[in-house]
Amino acid sequence: MHRTKVKVVADALDANNTIARANREDFDRHGVAVVNLMSAPGAGKTRLLERALASLDGVRAGVLEGDVAGSFDADRLSLLHIPVVQLNTGAGFGGECHLDANMVRSAIPSLPLADLDLLVIENVGNLVCPAEFRVGEDARVMVSSVTEGEDKPLKYPLMFRACELVIVNKIDLLEHLDFDMEKFDYHLDGVHPGVPRMLVSARTGEGIDEVRDWLVALTTRAGAPA
Amino acid sequence: MHRTKVKVVADALDANNTIARANREDFDRHGVAVVNLMSAPGAGKTRLLERALASLDGVRAGVLEGDVAGSFDADRLSLLHIPVVQLNTGAGFGGECHLDANMVRSAIPSLPLADLDLLVIENVGNLVCPAEFRVGEDARVMVSSVTEGEDKPLKYPLMFRACELVIVNKIDLLEHLDFDMEKFDYHLDGVHPGVPRMLVSARTGEGIDEVRDWLVALTTRAGAPA
Numbered sequence: 001m002h003r004t005k006v007k008v009v010a011d012a013l014d015a016n017n018t019i020a021r022a023n024r025e026d027f028d029r030h031g032v033a034v035v036n037l038m039s040a041p042g043a044g045k046t047r048l049l050e051r052a053l054a055s056l057d058g059v060r061a062g063v064l065e066g067d068v069a070g071s072f073d074a075d076r077l078s079l080l081h082i083p084v085v086q087l088n089t090g091a092g093f094g095g096e097c098h099l100d101a102n103m104v105r106s107a108i109p110s111l112p113l114a115d116l117d118l119l120v121i122e123n124v125g126n127l128v129c130p131a132e133f134r135v136g137e138d139a140r141v142m143v144s145s146v147t148e149g150e151d152k153p154l155k156y157p158l159m160f161r162a163c164e165l166v167i168v169n170k171i172d173l174l175e176h177l178d179f180d181m182e183k184f185d186y187h188l189d190g191v192h193p194g195v196p197r198m199l200v201s202a203r204t205g206e207g208i209d210e211v212r213d214w215l216v217a218l219t220t221r222a223g224a225p226a
Numbered sequence: 227m228h229r230t231k232v233k234v235v236a237d238a239l240d241a242n243n244t245i246a247r248a249n250r251e252d253f254d255r256h257g258v259a260v261v262n263l264m265s266a267p268g269a270g271k272t273r274l275l276e277r278a279l280a281s282l283d284g285v286r287a288g289v290l291e292g293d294v295a296g297s298f299d300a301d302r303l304s305l306l307h308i309p310v311v312q313l314n315t316g317a318g319f320g321g322e323c324h325l326d327a328n329m330v331r332s333a334i335p336s337l338p339l340a341d342l343d344l345l346v347i348e349n350v351g352n353l354v355c356p357a358e359f360r361v362g363e364d365a366r367v368m369v370s371s372v373t374e375g376e377d378k379p380l381k382y383p384l385m386f387r388a389c390e391l392v393i394v395n396k397i398d399l400l401e402h403l404d405f406d407m408e409k410f411d412y413h414l415d416g417v418h419p420g421v422p423r424m425l426v427s428a429r430t431g432e433g434i435d436e437v438r439d440w441l442v443a444l445t446t447r448a449g450a451p452a
Contacts, residue, residue, distance in 0.1 A: 041266040157294075177399075
Protein backbone atom coordinates (compact mmCIF):
# COMPACT_ATOMS: atom_id res chain seq x y z
CA MET A 1 0.00 0.00 0.00
CA HIS A 2 2.80 2.38 0.91
CA ARG A 3 4.53 1.81 -2.45
CA THR A 4 1.29 2.53 -4.29
CA LYS A 5 0.83 5.80 -2.43
CA VAL A 6 4.35 6.93 -3.22
CA LYS A 7 3.80 6.19 -6.90
CA VAL A 8 0.62 8.28 -7.03
CA VAL A 9 2.39 11.21 -5.43
CA ALA A 10 5.31 10.95 -7.84
CA ASP A 11 2.88 10.96 -10.77
CA ALA A 12 1.09 14.03 -9.44
CA LEU A 13 4.37 15.91 -9.09
CA ASP A 14 5.53 14.66 -12.51
CA ALA A 15 2.37 16.04 -14.09
CA ASN A 16 2.89 19.30 -12.23
CA ASN A 17 6.48 19.55 -13.46
CA THR A 18 5.43 18.87 -17.06
CA ILE A 19 2.98 21.76 -16.91
CA ALA A 20 5.51 23.96 -15.10
CA ARG A 21 7.90 23.45 -18.04
CA ALA A 22 5.17 24.54 -20.45
CA ASN A 23 4.62 27.68 -18.34
CA ARG A 24 8.38 28.28 -18.34
CA GLU A 25 8.46 28.13 -22.14
CA ASP A 26 5.69 30.72 -22.35
CA PHE A 27 7.49 33.01 -19.91
CA ASP A 28 10.80 32.57 -21.77
CA ARG A 29 9.21 33.31 -25.13
CA HIS A 30 8.21 36.72 -23.80
CA GLY A 31 11.36 37.32 -21.76
CA VAL A 32 9.45 37.54 -18.49
CA ALA A 33 11.24 36.86 -15.21
CA VAL A 34 8.91 35.11 -12.79
CA VAL A 35 9.00 35.07 -8.99
CA ASN A 36 6.95 32.66 -6.87
CA LEU A 37 6.37 34.59 -3.62
CA MET A 38 5.45 32.46 -0.61
CA SER A 39 4.86 32.96 3.11
CA ALA A 40 2.58 32.19 6.03
CA PRO A 41 -0.71 34.11 6.14
CA GLY A 42 -0.19 37.71 7.18
CA ALA A 43 3.60 37.80 6.75
CA GLY A 44 3.27 40.91 4.59
CA LYS A 45 3.69 39.71 0.98
CA THR A 46 1.19 42.20 -0.40
CA ARG A 47 2.53 45.19 1.49
CA LEU A 48 6.05 44.21 0.38
CA LEU A 49 4.86 44.22 -3.25
CA GLU A 50 3.08 47.54 -2.78
CA ARG A 51 6.43 48.98 -1.73
CA ALA A 52 8.83 47.16 -4.06
CA LEU A 53 6.81 47.32 -7.27
CA ALA A 54 6.01 51.03 -6.88
CA SER A 55 9.63 51.93 -7.47
CA LEU A 56 10.71 49.56 -10.25
CA ASP A 57 11.79 52.26 -12.71
CA GLY A 58 11.73 50.95 -16.24
CA VAL A 59 10.79 47.39 -15.31
CA ARG A 60 7.24 46.49 -16.35
CA ALA A 61 5.79 44.36 -13.56
CA GLY A 62 2.58 42.40 -13.18
CA VAL A 63 1.12 40.26 -10.41
CA LEU A 64 -0.75 36.98 -10.38
CA GLU A 65 -2.56 36.95 -7.07
CA GLY A 66 -3.41 33.58 -5.50
CA ASP A 67 -6.01 33.39 -2.74
CA VAL A 68 -8.49 30.85 -1.47
CA ALA A 69 -11.24 33.47 -1.64
CA GLY A 70 -11.72 37.15 -2.35
CA SER A 71 -9.71 39.72 -4.27
CA PHE A 72 -8.63 41.90 -1.39
CA ASP A 73 -4.91 41.86 -2.26
CA ALA A 74 -5.52 42.19 -6.00
CA ASP A 75 -7.64 45.28 -5.31
CA ARG A 76 -4.82 46.77 -3.24
CA LEU A 77 -2.20 46.08 -5.90
CA SER A 78 -4.39 47.44 -8.70
CA LEU A 79 -3.77 50.87 -7.17
CA LEU A 80 -0.19 50.57 -8.49
CA HIS A 81 -1.66 50.72 -12.02
CA ILE A 82 0.00 47.49 -13.08
CA PRO A 83 -1.66 44.37 -14.49
CA VAL A 84 -3.04 42.21 -11.66
CA VAL A 85 -4.84 38.92 -12.26
CA GLN A 86 -6.72 37.18 -9.45
CA LEU A 87 -6.66 33.39 -9.16
CA ASN A 88 -9.02 31.94 -6.54
CA THR A 89 -8.43 28.38 -5.40
CA GLY A 90 -11.72 28.06 -3.50
CA ALA A 91 -13.33 25.83 -6.14
CA GLY A 92 -11.14 22.89 -5.03
CA PHE A 93 -11.49 20.65 -2.03
CA GLY A 94 -12.80 23.32 0.42
CA GLY A 95 -10.15 25.63 -1.01
CA GLU A 96 -6.76 24.56 -2.31
CA CYS A 97 -4.00 25.63 0.05
CA HIS A 98 -1.42 26.34 -2.67
CA LEU A 99 -0.96 27.21 -6.32
CA ASP A 100 0.22 24.53 -8.70
CA ALA A 101 1.49 24.71 -12.27
CA ASN A 102 -1.90 23.98 -13.79
CA MET A 103 -3.65 26.76 -11.88
CA VAL A 104 -0.97 29.19 -13.05
CA ARG A 105 -1.34 27.81 -16.59
CA SER A 106 -5.07 28.56 -16.50
CA ALA A 107 -4.25 32.22 -15.77
CA ILE A 108 -1.67 32.69 -18.54
CA PRO A 109 -4.22 33.72 -21.22
CA SER A 110 -5.31 36.55 -18.89
CA LEU A 111 -1.74 37.82 -18.40
CA PRO A 112 -0.28 40.41 -20.84
CA LEU A 113 3.07 38.60 -20.99
CA ALA A 114 4.24 40.56 -24.05
CA ASP A 115 4.03 43.76 -21.99
CA LEU A 116 5.84 42.46 -18.89
CA ASP A 117 9.46 42.11 -17.76
CA LEU A 118 8.59 40.73 -14.33
CA LEU A 119 5.70 38.63 -13.09
CA VAL A 120 5.28 38.07 -9.36
CA ILE A 121 3.05 35.15 -8.44
CA GLU A 122 1.78 35.76 -4.91
CA ASN A 123 1.04 32.28 -3.61
CA VAL A 124 -1.61 31.30 -1.05
CA GLY A 125 -0.43 32.06 2.49
CA ASN A 126 0.85 28.69 3.72
CA LEU A 127 4.25 27.35 4.84
CA VAL A 128 3.71 23.74 3.76
CA CYS A 129 2.26 22.83 0.37
CA PRO A 130 3.28 25.79 -1.83
CA ALA A 131 6.89 24.62 -1.47
CA GLU A 132 6.03 21.32 -3.17
CA PHE A 133 4.77 22.72 -6.48
CA ARG A 134 7.00 24.43 -9.03
CA VAL A 135 4.94 26.67 -11.30
CA GLY A 136 7.56 27.57 -13.95
CA GLU A 137 9.18 30.38 -11.95
CA ASP A 138 12.78 31.67 -12.18
CA ALA A 139 13.05 32.08 -8.44
CA ARG A 140 11.14 31.24 -5.28
CA VAL A 141 11.18 33.92 -2.62
CA MET A 142 9.78 33.42 0.84
CA VAL A 143 8.81 36.04 3.36
CA SER A 144 9.16 35.23 7.05
CA SER A 145 7.86 37.79 9.52
CA VAL A 146 9.74 38.26 12.79
CA THR A 147 6.38 38.14 14.60
CA GLU A 148 6.16 34.43 13.68
CA GLY A 149 9.12 33.52 15.87
CA GLU A 150 12.64 32.31 15.19
CA ASP A 151 11.73 28.58 15.19
CA LYS A 152 9.92 28.54 11.84
CA PRO A 153 12.80 27.09 9.72
CA LEU A 154 12.83 24.08 12.06
CA LYS A 155 9.09 23.56 11.81
CA TYR A 156 8.65 24.13 8.06
CA PRO A 157 12.02 23.00 6.68
CA LEU A 158 10.89 22.28 3.11
CA MET A 159 9.61 25.84 2.63
CA PHE A 160 12.85 27.38 3.88
CA ARG A 161 14.85 25.00 1.66
CA ALA A 162 12.73 25.50 -1.46
CA CYS A 163 13.60 29.14 -2.03
CA GLU A 164 16.42 31.23 -3.44
CA LEU A 165 15.85 34.22 -1.14
CA VAL A 166 14.44 34.69 2.37
CA ILE A 167 12.99 38.12 3.13
CA VAL A 168 12.71 38.72 6.88
CA ASN A 169 9.88 41.20 7.27
CA LYS A 170 8.42 43.46 10.00
CA ILE A 171 11.82 44.33 11.48
CA ASP A 172 10.27 47.61 12.70
CA LEU A 173 8.62 45.48 15.41
CA LEU A 174 11.86 43.84 16.61
CA GLU A 175 12.21 46.14 19.62
CA HIS A 176 8.77 45.02 20.86
CA LEU A 177 9.38 41.26 20.42
CA ASP A 178 11.50 38.52 21.98
CA PHE A 179 12.64 37.47 18.49
CA ASP A 180 16.32 36.42 18.44
CA MET A 181 17.78 37.06 14.98
CA GLU A 182 20.91 35.03 15.69
CA LYS A 183 18.79 32.01 16.55
CA PHE A 184 16.71 32.50 13.40
CA ASP A 185 19.87 32.65 11.26
CA TYR A 186 21.20 29.57 13.01
CA HIS A 187 17.98 27.60 12.36
CA LEU A 188 17.80 28.87 8.77
CA ASP A 189 21.41 27.86 8.08
CA GLY A 190 20.58 24.47 9.57
CA VAL A 191 17.99 23.74 6.89
CA HIS A 192 19.35 25.90 4.03
CA PRO A 193 22.99 26.84 4.62
CA GLY A 194 23.93 30.25 3.28
CA VAL A 195 20.63 31.07 1.56
CA PRO A 196 20.58 34.84 0.87
CA ARG A 197 18.42 36.82 3.30
CA MET A 198 17.29 40.44 3.48
CA LEU A 199 15.94 42.27 6.51
CA VAL A 200 13.09 44.60 5.65
CA SER A 201 10.11 46.48 6.98
CA ALA A 202 7.45 46.73 4.31
CA ARG A 203 5.70 49.14 6.68
CA THR A 204 8.50 51.70 7.04
CA GLY A 205 10.24 50.92 3.75
CA GLU A 206 13.52 49.92 5.41
CA GLY A 207 15.45 47.44 3.24
CA ILE A 208 13.00 47.67 0.32
CA ASP A 209 15.68 49.10 -1.99
CA GLU A 210 17.62 45.87 -1.68
CA VAL A 211 14.54 43.81 -2.61
CA ARG A 212 13.84 46.08 -5.57
CA ASP A 213 17.45 45.77 -6.81
CA TRP A 214 17.23 41.99 -6.52
CA LEU A 215 14.03 41.94 -8.59
CA VAL A 216 15.53 44.23 -11.24
CA ALA A 217 18.63 42.01 -11.44
CA LEU A 218 16.40 38.99 -11.94
CA THR A 219 14.78 40.59 -14.99
CA THR A 220 18.18 41.22 -16.57
CA ARG A 221 19.06 37.56 -16.09
CA ALA A 222 15.83 36.41 -17.81
CA GLY A 223 16.09 35.77 -21.56
CA ALA A 224 15.53 38.57 -24.06
CA PRO A 225 12.21 38.48 -25.90
CA ALA A 226 12.15 36.39 -29.04
CA MET B 227 -14.17 14.33 -14.78
CA HIS B 228 -15.38 17.00 -12.42
CA ARG B 229 -18.07 14.70 -10.99
CA THR B 230 -15.52 11.98 -10.38
CA LYS B 231 -13.25 14.36 -8.51
CA VAL B 232 -16.06 15.54 -6.23
CA LYS B 233 -16.93 11.95 -5.43
CA VAL B 234 -13.37 11.13 -4.40
CA VAL B 235 -13.27 14.12 -2.09
CA ALA B 236 -16.59 13.21 -0.50
CA ASP B 237 -15.32 9.70 0.13
CA ALA B 238 -12.12 10.99 1.72
CA LEU B 239 -14.08 13.24 4.07
CA ASP B 240 -16.57 10.43 4.80
CA ALA B 241 -13.71 8.16 5.81
CA ASN B 242 -12.27 10.92 7.94
CA ASN B 243 -15.61 11.47 9.69
CA THR B 244 -15.99 7.76 10.37
CA ILE B 245 -12.62 7.70 12.11
CA ALA B 246 -13.38 10.98 13.90
CA ARG B 247 -16.48 9.31 15.41
CA ALA B 248 -14.34 6.43 16.65
CA ASN B 249 -11.95 8.93 18.26
CA ARG B 250 -14.93 10.70 19.80
CA GLU B 251 -16.14 7.44 21.35
CA ASP B 252 -12.72 6.85 22.91
CA PHE B 253 -12.63 10.38 24.30
CA ASP B 254 -16.20 10.06 25.65
CA ARG B 255 -15.44 6.73 27.30
CA HIS B 256 -12.77 8.47 29.36
CA GLY B 257 -14.67 11.73 29.86
CA VAL B 258 -12.01 13.77 28.10
CA ALA B 259 -12.92 17.14 26.59
CA VAL B 260 -10.97 17.72 23.39
CA VAL B 261 -10.00 20.99 21.73
CA ASN B 262 -8.66 21.22 18.18
CA LEU B 263 -6.43 24.32 18.25
CA MET B 264 -5.70 25.87 14.87
CA SER B 265 -3.93 28.96 13.52
CA ALA B 266 -1.48 30.26 10.95
CA PRO B 267 2.21 29.53 11.64
CA GLY B 268 3.57 31.70 14.41
CA ALA B 269 0.22 32.98 15.73
CA GLY B 270 1.20 31.91 19.24
CA LYS B 271 -0.67 28.65 19.90
CA THR B 272 2.15 27.15 21.93
CA ARG B 273 2.78 30.21 24.06
CA LEU B 274 -0.97 30.46 24.68
CA LEU B 275 -0.96 26.87 25.92
CA GLU B 276 2.11 27.49 28.08
CA ARG B 277 0.12 30.24 29.78
CA ALA B 278 -3.36 28.73 29.90
CA LEU B 279 -2.46 25.16 30.88
CA ALA B 280 -0.10 26.26 33.66
CA SER B 281 -3.02 27.55 35.72
CA LEU B 282 -5.72 24.92 35.17
CA ASP B 283 -6.18 24.07 38.85
CA GLY B 284 -7.70 20.64 39.24
CA VAL B 285 -8.12 19.98 35.53
CA ARG B 286 -5.73 17.34 34.23
CA ALA B 287 -4.59 18.49 30.79
CA GLY B 288 -2.54 16.87 28.04
CA VAL B 289 -1.41 17.98 24.60
CA LEU B 290 -1.15 16.24 21.26
CA GLU B 291 1.31 18.31 19.29
CA GLY B 292 1.06 18.26 15.48
CA ASP B 293 3.99 19.50 13.40
CA VAL B 294 5.41 18.78 9.98
CA ALA B 295 8.84 18.26 11.54
CA GLY B 296 10.60 18.51 14.87
CA SER B 297 9.43 18.48 18.46
CA PHE B 298 10.22 22.07 19.36
CA ASP B 299 6.76 22.88 20.75
CA ALA B 300 6.37 19.53 22.49
CA ASP B 301 9.69 20.12 24.24
CA ARG B 302 8.46 23.54 25.41
CA LEU B 303 5.17 22.16 26.72
CA SER B 304 6.85 19.25 28.48
CA LEU B 305 8.19 21.83 30.92
CA LEU B 306 4.61 22.13 32.25
CA HIS B 307 4.97 18.53 33.50
CA ILE B 308 1.87 17.36 31.64
CA PRO B 309 1.59 14.51 29.12
CA VAL B 310 2.67 15.72 25.67
CA VAL B 311 2.66 13.46 22.60
CA GLN B 312 4.33 14.56 19.37
CA LEU B 313 2.76 13.71 16.02
CA ASN B 314 4.91 14.52 12.97
CA THR B 315 3.22 14.69 9.58
CA GLY B 316 6.45 14.86 7.58
CA ALA B 317 6.18 11.25 6.35
CA GLY B 318 3.36 12.24 3.95
CA PHE B 319 3.55 14.03 0.63
CA GLY B 320 6.48 16.36 1.50
CA GLY B 321 4.79 16.91 4.85
CA GLU B 322 1.04 16.90 5.44
CA CYS B 323 -0.24 20.42 6.10
CA HIS B 324 -2.93 19.39 8.60
CA LEU B 325 -3.96 16.71 11.08
CA ASP B 326 -6.79 14.38 10.14
CA ALA B 327 -8.81 11.92 12.21
CA ASN B 328 -6.62 8.96 11.29
CA MET B 329 -3.40 10.70 12.35
CA VAL B 330 -5.01 11.54 15.69
CA ARG B 331 -6.25 7.95 15.95
CA SER B 332 -2.70 6.66 15.52
CA ALA B 333 -1.66 8.72 18.56
CA ILE B 334 -4.47 7.58 20.89
CA PRO B 335 -2.59 4.53 22.23
CA SER B 336 0.19 6.89 23.34
CA LEU B 337 -2.20 9.20 25.20
CA PRO B 338 -3.05 8.51 28.87
CA LEU B 339 -6.75 9.24 28.32
CA ALA B 340 -7.79 7.70 31.65
CA ASP B 341 -5.68 10.34 33.43
CA LEU B 342 -6.92 13.36 31.48
CA ASP B 343 -9.86 15.77 31.69
CA LEU B 344 -8.74 17.93 28.78
CA LEU B 345 -6.78 17.14 25.64
CA VAL B 346 -5.61 19.99 23.43
CA ILE B 347 -4.67 18.96 19.92
CA GLU B 348 -2.33 21.62 18.54
CA ASN B 349 -2.80 21.39 14.78
CA VAL B 350 -0.21 22.16 12.10
CA GLY B 351 0.07 25.92 11.54
CA ASN B 352 -2.10 26.51 8.47
CA LEU B 353 -5.28 28.52 7.79
CA VAL B 354 -6.64 26.28 5.03
CA CYS B 355 -6.73 22.50 5.30
CA PRO B 356 -6.98 21.91 9.09
CA ALA B 357 -10.49 23.41 8.93
CA GLU B 358 -11.62 20.61 6.61
CA PHE B 359 -10.86 17.67 8.88
CA ARG B 360 -12.75 16.92 12.09
CA VAL B 361 -10.68 14.79 14.43
CA GLY B 362 -13.29 13.91 17.07
CA GLU B 363 -12.97 17.15 19.05
CA ASP B 364 -15.58 18.84 21.26
CA ALA B 365 -14.59 22.29 20.06
CA ARG B 366 -12.44 23.93 17.44
CA VAL B 367 -10.58 27.01 18.59
CA MET B 368 -8.62 29.23 16.26
CA VAL B 369 -5.97 31.76 17.14
CA SER B 370 -5.58 34.82 14.95
CA SER B 371 -2.70 37.16 15.70
CA VAL B 372 -3.20 40.88 15.20
CA THR B 373 0.15 40.97 13.38
CA GLU B 374 -1.48 38.99 10.55
CA GLY B 375 -3.81 41.86 9.64
CA GLU B 376 -7.56 42.40 9.88
CA ASP B 377 -8.34 40.90 6.44
CA LYS B 378 -7.74 37.25 7.36
CA PRO B 379 -11.42 36.22 7.82
CA LEU B 380 -12.07 37.35 4.24
CA LYS B 381 -9.13 35.40 2.85
CA TYR B 382 -9.55 32.18 4.85
CA PRO B 383 -13.32 32.07 5.42
CA LEU B 384 -13.64 28.32 6.05
CA MET B 385 -11.18 28.44 8.94
CA PHE B 386 -12.98 31.33 10.63
CA ARG B 387 -16.32 29.56 10.10
CA ALA B 388 -15.16 26.15 11.31
CA CYS B 389 -14.53 27.12 14.92
CA GLU B 390 -16.47 27.74 18.09
CA LEU B 391 -14.08 30.35 19.50
CA VAL B 392 -11.67 32.89 17.98
CA ILE B 393 -8.75 33.96 20.18
CA VAL B 394 -7.22 37.22 18.98
CA ASN B 395 -3.62 37.09 20.18
CA LYS B 396 -0.65 39.48 20.51
CA ILE B 397 -2.80 42.44 21.55
CA ASP B 398 0.25 43.81 23.40
CA LEU B 399 1.53 44.80 19.94
CA LEU B 400 -1.61 46.70 18.90
CA GLU B 401 -0.12 50.10 19.66
CA HIS B 402 2.72 49.38 17.22
CA LEU B 403 0.51 48.15 14.36
CA ASP B 404 -2.04 49.58 11.93
CA PHE B 405 -4.46 46.76 12.87
CA ASP B 406 -8.08 47.96 13.00
CA MET B 407 -10.04 45.80 15.47
CA GLU B 408 -13.39 47.12 14.28
CA LYS B 409 -12.61 46.06 10.74
CA PHE B 410 -11.48 42.63 11.96
CA ASP B 411 -14.75 42.19 13.89
CA TYR B 412 -16.70 43.33 10.85
CA HIS B 413 -14.94 40.83 8.55
CA LEU B 414 -15.26 38.06 11.15
CA ASP B 415 -18.98 38.68 11.59
CA GLY B 416 -19.28 38.61 7.82
CA VAL B 417 -18.10 35.00 7.63
CA HIS B 418 -19.15 33.77 11.11
CA PRO B 419 -21.74 36.09 12.68
CA GLY B 420 -21.48 36.36 16.44
CA VAL B 421 -18.76 33.74 16.96
CA PRO B 422 -17.32 34.24 20.47
CA ARG B 423 -13.95 36.00 20.52
CA MET B 424 -11.40 36.75 23.21
CA LEU B 425 -8.61 39.32 23.09
CA VAL B 426 -5.40 38.08 24.66
CA SER B 427 -1.68 38.50 24.87
CA ALA B 428 -0.02 35.18 25.51
CA ARG B 429 3.16 37.16 26.06
CA THR B 430 1.92 39.43 28.88
CA GLY B 431 -0.83 37.12 30.12
CA GLU B 432 -3.61 39.63 29.44
CA GLY B 433 -6.91 37.86 28.79
CA ILE B 434 -5.53 34.39 29.59
CA ASP B 435 -7.90 33.97 32.56
CA GLU B 436 -10.85 34.09 30.20
CA VAL B 437 -9.30 31.38 28.00
CA ARG B 438 -8.59 29.23 31.04
CA ASP B 439 -12.16 29.60 32.31
CA TRP B 440 -13.49 28.64 28.88
CA LEU B 441 -11.34 25.50 28.85
CA VAL B 442 -12.39 24.54 32.37
CA ALA B 443 -16.07 25.03 31.43
CA LEU B 444 -15.55 22.75 28.43
CA THR B 445 -14.34 19.93 30.68
CA THR B 446 -17.44 20.19 32.86
CA ARG B 447 -19.62 19.89 29.74
CA ALA B 448 -17.78 16.73 28.63
CA GLY B 449 -19.31 13.43 29.77
CA ALA B 450 -18.35 11.86 33.09
CA PRO B 451 -15.97 8.90 32.90
CA ALA B 452 -17.66 5.52 32.40
